[in-house]
Amino acid sequence: MSLDAKFLAELTDRPLLHHYDWATPSATYGHFIDLKKFINLEKASFHHLSFARRPTGGGIVFHIWDLAFSFLMPATHPLCSLNTLENYQFVNQIVLEAVQEYLSLSPTLIPSHAPSHGPTCSNFCMARPTIYDVVHNEMKIAGAAQRRTKQGYLHQGTISLAFPHLGLLKDILLSQEEITRAMTTFTFAPLGRLWTPQTLHKARIDLRRLLTQKFAAKFRHH
Numbered sequence: 001m002s003l004d005a006k007f008l009a010e011l012t013d014r015p016l017l018h019h020y021d022w023a024t025p026s027a028t029y030g031h032f033i034d035l036k037k038f039i040n041l042e043k044a045s046f047h048h049l050s051f052a053r054r055p056t057g058g059g060i061v062f063h064i065w066d067l068a069f070s071f072l073m074p075a076t077h078p079l080c081s082l083n084t085l086e087n088y089q090f091v092n093q094i095v096l097e098a099v100q101e102y103l104s105l106s107p108t109l110i111p112s113h114a115p116s117h118g119p120t121c122s123n124f125c126m127a128r129p130t131i132y133d134v135v136h137n138e139m140k141i142a143g144a145a146q147r148r149t150k151q152g153y154l155h156q157g158t159i160s161l162a163f164p165h166l167g168l169l170k171d172i173l174l175s176q177e178e179i180t181r182a183m184t185t186f187t188f189a190p191l192g193r194l195w196t197p198q199t200l201h202k203a204r205i206d207l208r209r210l211l212t213q214k215f216a217a218k219f220r221h222h
Helices: 002-009 041-046 084-103 166-172 176-186 197-219
Strands: 016-019 026-029 050-053 066-074 134-136 139-149 152-160
Touching: 002 016, 002 066, 002 139, 002 152, 016 197, 041 166, 066 084, 066 197, 084 134, 084 139, 084 152, 084 197, 139 176, 166 176
Parallel strands: 026 050
Antiparallel strands: 016 066, 066 152, 134 139, 139 152
16 A cells, blocks of 8 residues: 555656555555444454555455556546546546456446445445446446545555455454445455355456556557
8 A cells, every 4th residue: 555655656647557466365444444443453363354554535445355456647647637536437437348348247337326224334345336336237346446646646446356255244344234234235246155266366367467458558549
């Protein structure tokens, strides 16, 4: 997360796509989240789950079942908008195209926030689709958070691949029933529940390659 903050502070005139790998089971949380209000940190430590605060906003994201990336857009680039939602839509349209091709689906960008299952849901990324998230059958595939500075903006994104391990979530969440119900309702996981580390690893490699190609094609003539 500190590397993304460094990239944003030193951003020049070229867009930058950054993919993540995780050494251990990990989760990140938005800059304004008080983690201990939502997570039993002692139990999370028992599961060897590492946490990092993001320089962007947004909720808690578990990076055990997803593909995570960041994209940085210089303020001077002609495709950079002064409107944050337009920038969010721009990046997630590229994500949609990658997901559409890789999974042979017909996803859409949700035009408005989905109904919430409870007051805590807004603090967990996959517990509620919000405007311009990538969805399929009203279930969330990809979401993100952004931070804007005079240099440009940082977009930190997550693409759902495998269905969350509900046993782990129930053990570490302080609002177990609300969040697990919301994530079960709203998370679209293309690998389903019967995924393996091998199938998840391959999906990450394949989708990462395709996502890189889609971003490169978008900027080829700019």
